[in-house]
Amino acid sequence: MKKTIKEQKTVLFILLSNIFIAFLGIGLIIPVMPSFINVMHLSGKTMGYLVAAFALAQLIMSPIAGRWVDRYGRKKIIIIGLFLFGIAELIFGLGTHVSILYLSRILGGFSAAFIMPAVTAYVADITSVKERPKAMGYISAAISIGFIIGPGIGGFIGEYGIRMPFFFAAAIAFIACILSTFILKESLTKEQLAEISANAKQTNFFSDLKRSIHPIYIIAFILVFVLAFGLSAYETVFSLFSDHKFGFTPKDIAIIITISSIFGVVVQIFLFGKMVDKLGEKKLIQLCLIVGAVFAVASTVISSFLAVLVVTCFVFLAFDLLRPALTTFLSRAAGKEQGFVAGMNSTYTSLGNIAGPAIGGILFDININYPYLFAAVIMVVGLGITVVWKEKQLTEKLAK
Template sequence: MDKYKRTLFGLMLSSFIVNLGFGAIMPFLSIYSSLFFYPIDLGFIIIREVTQIGLLTSAMMISRAFLAPFYGRMSDKEGRKAIIVVGLGLYVILTFGFGLATSFYALFAVRFVQGIASALVWPVAESAVVDVSKEEKRGRNLGWFMMSMTLGWSIGPFLSSVLIWFAKLFVSSQIKAFQFTFFMMGGLSFIGFVIFNILVIDPKTDKARMSIREIWHAVVLVIKTTFNLSNLGIPSFLRPSFWKERTVSLRAIFIMAFSNGFGFAMVFPIFSLFFYQFYNLSEEFIGTIFGIVGLIGVIFNPIGGWVSDRTNKKVVVLFTGLFSGILMGFAGFKFSIFVIIGLFTARQIVQQMNMPSFRALQADLVEPEKRGLEFGNVQMFFNTGSILGPILGGILYDKFSEQDFSFIGLQAFGVEYLFLITSLLAIIATIVLIIFVKKRDFVVSKLKETKEEYGFIVSE
């Protein structure tokens, strides 16, 4: 196995294992939290339980949004592996942290630090996949990488359902059953950390294993970057120069990322709670639903990448994003649980096709030496939307969850308002894509024009 294939395999395997651990935790976080959360009275406002659950998502996205570009730029200079290793190590600690945290404030802190780990790992890892991929295989390889993530998220709920059921045979409360599951996932995350360090070759040093001294050096570097006060000034995207320096197409990608993040984060934190409260499903059954739907959808990750490589990335992103939003718009109607699962599955399929296509499209719009930075910026906009979405989602869930209504002749739960807003945002993102993303801004097109003009091969 050559070093590029080995690195790609190592990235995918470690991604699968880490996401397996967090896939076992995140779908149940709202149910777990509801077991010990209570309304917090701040005097001028009462923060109810569902809003607190939304704030947990916002906590992660706050740190991830503003740190992703810094870590992306750091990876452009220092190398991808050192940055990812620190993030994966932090993930190991955090997985145990979920089991130890039994209050809103403790879980908020864990989620905030999880955002730092996420900013260290995922945008940098996506850049690493692009780095080791030929241009004509970017979509496919990103599809396989997305599949490894989604496969972990899909099998994770199955695994946690089994562990929760097993734990209930020996422990006296639901909280302890969840904690047992979280601690087991901590051990799994450590395995992912070790595999990454052994398999993935750092192009900067051309070797795989990092010594303890090298890992410590990377930790110190990340800490200095994170707490460098100069990083805490005016966010870069609020400066006019940020927008002037980028193409119209890349600006559109940023707006789409914000819209997608807002819509996704508004509904995802409460999905399991929605099944739990409105359909009276058990934790184990909810985990099974998430697992089955995820496994069906995961098949379409590489298919989405393959199709985008051989057709038109913009068109693939357009149709999959639009259909994903439309399907989500029907999730809150009073259909049978089997119809809801069918809608959920169909939406997962098109969304999984969208993910590698969208990454491949943004890769085509960015110069190789700026991939870490711009992938981090895309994550920043997605996460900024994800900061605001859960807060609004929690407020709307509290306000409308008991106010059923009729829409286009169909009976709907009050939470359908959230799903309709998500659908509208997907339509807006599609319009932005159609109008503003232009082929003239593709880096690949510019390279080909340069080759034709000067008659020689331009290195990527």
């Protein structure tokens, strides 16, 4: 019988810390990028490409990492991912040319591809079906804290030097790597891993994508893409938007994102389960897409600091509630293929994180409001997709 979440606090804390660190790296770059742009004469398009480079590397490595998680074990892949992340952040902190920055983001993408599916599969291994939604909610909260509070941390630490946030990230990554090495135990035995590996077909990226089109998975995966696309397009240009339109300092930006992230995570941890029970996953997802689209449009017509704070809180909250609903559904659908599904979840997230920042950066150079309007359109498209999501039918298939 599997232990309860309360009985595995230490292990869960280490796992959640690891995934927090991975997603911290995605957002950490954002508040200091206006300064980088000024010093290195970069454009909004280049900023978008730097964020997209991280996601592209994650996309390429995710299916491979998902298979390795099932073949070699969760712990080994987590440790490798953390070590790569530390190296990536150290390189970025030392980089003086844009090519070095790209190299850093690529290595960072590889590290995220290792960490995300390994942690998700590990948590699925050690939790019961009953407690898994709660555990996935914790993972989503850790992702949200890392991805959304990353710019906040970067902004505060950036007060001590533009490169300090990256040295800080490298240090905590190496510490987490050491702690994981000594504290974590492999969640499955060698025999269990061998059985999963033997049952899994030898596949490549394209065959994995083909498998992901299965009716049980595809709508949820498309919504994962929409979530990543909309949030990354919105967040990538947030610091530039705030700097250019309102004259906000990195510290102002850090305050807004930090408060917004805390608001979202608190609601996520304490109310997510109740909202799913009352509304169901599908209705909750639809509500979040509507709220996200409305407030993304509102972002283009406000001007005061307080208004920006309120709007940002609700945009991030919408995304914070979307993620665990989708992750929980995919985990239930995965069965014994936790590594594959977690890897493809990471793949579709990467696809969104590639397209969102790249297009958002280009649109920003054309018109400062276009990235937010574009994010709103994408969320409306996602809402349309949910109309054809036969959730009950899929649930019945899972029960068979």
